[in-house]
Amino acid sequence: MKWAKEVLNEREKLPNHVRIIANKAVEKAEQAAEHHEETLKDMPKVKDKDISFTKGDEQPGPEKIAIVRCETVSEVCPGAACFKAFNNKKRHFKEYDNDAEIIGFFTCGGCPGRRVSRLVKSLLKYGLTTVHLSSCMMLDSDYPPCPHIEEIRKSIESKGLKVVQGTHH
Numbered sequence: 001m002k003w004a005k006e007v008l009n010e011r012e013k014l015p016n017h018v019r020i021i022a023n024k025a026v027e028k029a030e031q032a033a034e035h036h037e038e039t040l041k042d043m044p045k046v047k048d049k050d051i052s053f054t055k056g057d058e059q060p061g062p063e064k065i066a067i068v069r070c071e072t073v074s075e076v077c078p079g080a081a082c083f084k085a086f087n088n089k090k091r092h093f094k095e096y097d098n099d100a101e102i103i104g105f106f107t108c109g110g111c112p113g114r115r116v117s118r119l120v121k122s123l124l125k126y127g128l129t130t131v132h133l134s135s136c137m138m139l140d141s142d143y144p145p146c147p148h149i150e151e152i153r154k155s156i157e158s159k160g161l162k163v164v165q166g167t168h169h
């Protein structure tokens, strides 16, 4: 199922805990899809059916984060700097509170990064809210920046998730 841009924008505005439920609803809807594109007029149906019971529950759930990194760079990097930045809530993690969790940490699988979409999808049922693309994908130092980053970013956003470009730089 392909989701219209305005639906994705509407989901982006939802509080975290509602977005988690909405993402689950999307996953469910994808499995039972009978048509190819949801439009803005379909949004109330999803809202009424799957997230209306959250009314009155104003407590946002914790951010659930996955980090995607470069398969090539992973041969020389164990990922310590990404975790250090997250644990200290520094750099691209500074907006998160102490309830935030990393629930996934994986490489793209090699160019052009096809593994990402599959693994991100598998994390939706665990309440994934945000995906960070590791700084190693953007730096131009020992390795060139990732030439596929735009496609990777779009494939994640198409699932209604927030993408942050960067981790520790």
Ligand code: SF4
Pocket: 069, 070, 071, 072, 073, 108, 109, 110, 111, 112, 113, 137, 145, 146, 147, 148, 149
């Ligand atoms: S797709 Fe990008 S992140 Fe993945 S191996 Fe290739 S350059 Fe690295």
